Amino acid sequence: MSEPVVVTAAQVRGLRAARQHLAGRVAQDRLLDVVRVVCGLHAQVFSSAVLQAAARVEEVDAAVVRELLWERRTLVKTWAMRGTLHLLPAAELGLWSAAQRVLPPRWASPSWLKANGLTASQARGLYEALPRVLDGAPLSREALAAAIGDAVGHDAALEAAMHSWGSVLKPAAMRGGMVFADDDERRVRFTRPDRWLAGVACAPDGTPVGPEPDAAILEVTRRWLSAYGPGTREDLARWFGTPSAASAGRWIAALGDEVTDVLVEGEARPRKALAGDVAALEAAVAPREPRLLGAFDHHVVALLRDPVALAQDRRPEVSRKAGWITPVLLLSGAMAGVWRHERRGRTLDVEVRPFRRLPRGAKAGIAEEAERLARVLGGDLRLRVG
Numbered sequence: 001m002s003e004p005v006v007v008t009a010a011q012v013r014g015l016r017a018a019r020q021h022l023a024g025r026v027a028q029d030r031l032l033d034v035v036r037v038v039c040g041l042h043a044q045v046f047s048s049a050v051l052q053a054a055a056r057v058e059e060v061d062a063a064v065v066r067e068l069l070w071e072r073r074t075l076v077k078t079w080a081m082r083g084t085l086h087l088l089p090a091a092e093l094g095l096w097s098a099a100q101r102v103l104p105p106r107w108a109s110p111s112w113l114k115a116n117g118l119t120a121s122q123a124r125g126l127y128e129a130l131p132r133v134l135d136g137a138p139l140s141r142e143a144l145a146a147a148i149g150d151a152v153g154h155d156a157a158l159e160a161a162m163h164s165w166g167s168v169l170k171p172a173a174m175r176g177g178m179v180f181a182d183d184d185e186r187r188v189r190f191t192r193p194d195r196w197l198a199g200v201a202c203a204p205d206g207t208p209v210g211p212e213p214d215a216a217i218l219e220v221t222r223r224w225l226s227a228y229g230p231g232t233r234e235d236l237a238r239w240f241g242t243p244s245a246a247s248a249g250r251w252i253a254a255l256g257d258e259v260t261d262v263l264v265e266g267e268a269r270p271r272k273a274l275a276g277d278v279a280a281l282e283a284a285v286a287p288r289e290p291r292l293l294g295a296f297d298h299h300v301v302a303l304l305r306d307p308v309a310l311a312q313d314r315r316p317e318v319s320r321k322a323g324w325i326t327p328v329l330l331l332s333g334a335m336a337g338v339w340r341h342e343r344r345g346r347t348l349d350v351e352v353r354p355f356r357r358l359p360r361g362a363k364a365g366i367a368e369e370a371e372r373l374a375r376v377l378g379g380d381l382r383l384r385v386g
Helices: 009-019 028-037 046-054 062-071 090-100 110-115 120-133 141-152 155-163 170-174 213-228 233-240 245-253 275-283 298-303 312-318 362-377
Strands: 005-007 075-079 085-089 179-184 187-191 259-264 271-274 291-293 328-331 334-344 347-354 380-385
Touching: 005 275, 009 213, 009 275, 028 046, 028 062, 028 085, 028 213, 046 062, 046 362, 062 075, 075 090, 075 170, 085 090, 090 213, 120 141, 120 155, 120 170, 141 155, 141 187, 213 233, 213 245, 213 271, 213 298, 233 245, 233 298, 259 275, 271 275, 291 362, 312 334, 328 347, 334 362, 347 362, 362 380
Parallel strands: 005 259, 347 380
Antiparallel strands: 075 085, 075 179, 179 187, 259 271, 291 328, 328 334, 334 347
16 A cells, blocks of 8 residues: 655645645635535525635625525525535535435434423324425424424424424425525525526425435535544544544545545545545645634634644634534635624624734734625624724
């Protein structure tokens, strides 16, 4: 077996920044391509998805994202990796929902059933009823819960859908059974993919047609390695949302000669990278331009535990209580600080707190990024760099 290619941390950060369009923004008409490459926009908070797009694409604001999501419907909002909300390219919903099918369904777990007050039979009836219930106009959460209760003939499913936000609905959405529709008077609404997404091939039950699950998870693994590699099986398992690192290792191994070992200087254990990326990795350089990444940015979420991306003694400042992921300052492709913003009337207060003394020229780049942020969020900028 040949020795692994040895690369520097700076080369790894450089390749990631280039792949994730954090080394230079692209034109607005490439927004869907960017969402595809970075494996979706994390959308627990809508403004976070907007800032993720704006960090990578020129002239993006909330109106642009809303148009693609609710009017053109080329983006779709749903629960995906790790059971968290994402915006995904609508044309690829079948791929992502098929990939989720390699994992055991959540409702097969006795602990999940107990937590949601359901028996196995009640859960099965709930999910069997969903396609019929959603075969019409979009439904608010309250209307959906009531319709489920009527369809299955007991209150347990209604109560589970009403009182356990997301946990009962997530499994169906993750497997392609439902997506978010636009809000109705500020109430969240749900619908079936075939009722919402024009031009997306769907099965009779409304789920999008995609590849077989085993093929889908291999494609997702390729994309993860391309955007976030080199990485380990543990990294992939955490990102995708499986407790089994062994399963993630099998997905990587199933790519065969497409994957090779890469050793980052200073580390004892090789990582995995796409073999076709080695030349680009060896030629990569860390980006000069800073970036202000918003809360829950996918780059940050995916690389929280990677010492190449974030000094691990600083992780508690980025990953906070209750799953909150703080906005991050990216310098030379590394997480080099945190930031916050607050609106005070017409003024947008932005405070950036670097972890260490800034290199020469960084303040000017941060100021330029903050000006962009003010254009996206609106307001007269007042910047402080601590």
